[in-house]
Amino acid sequence: MTTSRPIRRPVRRAAPPPRTPEPAWKQRLSPYWRLVRGDRPIGTLLLLWPTWWALWLAADGFPPWHLLLIFTAGVWLTRSAGCVINDYADRWLDPHVERTKSRPLATGELGGGQALATFAVLMLVAFGLVLLTNRLTVYLSVVGVFLAASYPYLKRYTYLPQVYLGIAFGWGIPMAFAAVQDAVPPLAWLLFCANVLWATAYDTWYAMVDREDDIRVGAKSTAVLFGDADLIAQAFLYAGVFWALALVGQRAELGAYYFVALGVALALVAWEFWIARKRERAACFRAFLHNNWIGGVVFVGIVVALQMTSTG
Secondary structure, three states: OOOOOOOOOOOOOOOOOOOOOOOHHHHHHHHHHHHOOOOOOHHHHHHHHHHHHHHHHHHOOOOOHHHHHHHHHHHHHHHHHHHHHHHHHOOOOHHHOOOOOOOHHHHOOOOHHHHHHHHHHHHHHHHHHHOOOOHHHHHHHHHHHHHHHHHHHHHHOOOOHHHHHHHHHHOHHHHHHHHHHOOOOHHHHHHHHHHHHHHHHHHHHHHHHOHHHHHHHOOOOHHHHHHHHHHHHHHHHHHHHHHHHHHHHHHOOOOHHHHHHHHHHHHHHHHHHHHOOOOOHHHHHHHHHHHHHHHHHHHHHHHHHHHHHHHO
16 A cells, blocks of 8 residues: 655745835936945045045144044045046946946937036035135145046046046045145145145056056056056065155154054055956955055054154
8 A cells, every 4th residue: 555645835935015116216326336335335435544644744643623623524425526626527438348338428328418528526525625814725726626627537648647537536645634734844745745645546547447448448557557567566665665655654753653654554565466466457446445454554654653742
């Protein structure tokens, strides 16, 4: 006799609850949030670190609270405005580049007029904050507006847009010294030069991600210019960064703690070269992102050195 086995009925799983649609206001704001890179804060951090370096050095310690708040907010506003004008200038290029083809202007979610209006609003708010400082800082901010607005167009005409980005990203340094001291001393310009070299280096990692696409569509960058000598060029750039930062420490008499921080930052740079040694896209992008740690380590070195000097 055979024993009949109970028939197993398929288990019916409850259907997942329907997804609640996003509110209409959130759907309308989402493209703008992506346009200003609100979902990608790395650019803000890379702009914020040298601005904080300058504020602490200019104040010889913790800066006045109102200036710290003004410059921190200003960094976010100007970086966001820079992203907007960059996408406006690159709307012919971004649809052909893998990494950028989903940006709001590339997909048509937003138009050129909306981007320009967003840029104007961000820069007006940033300028309103600058008006809360002194006259010299206001004058310097006019140069900063020009730098931010003109940078994206350089990749059509020169292989050095990364250098210009370093100038634009570093312009907060003389502005910070001007706001604190009502002057821009030689130390500020030395720190500015260090940042220009640093920004050129980390943005070259970024450009190496897009190099094949840029060559195909005719865009220019330091990554295209350096070609197979890119890692050698990067080594020279980072050597210049640390030479300039060492001079900053010497001139500001920051002491051993600062130079220990530079040693840690140098080790972090060595790690970048290791992960990007094969020039793979994902690895170069990781090397670019890794510079956030370098900026943070240098900042900690400055803060600790100034604190130890004041209490020593």
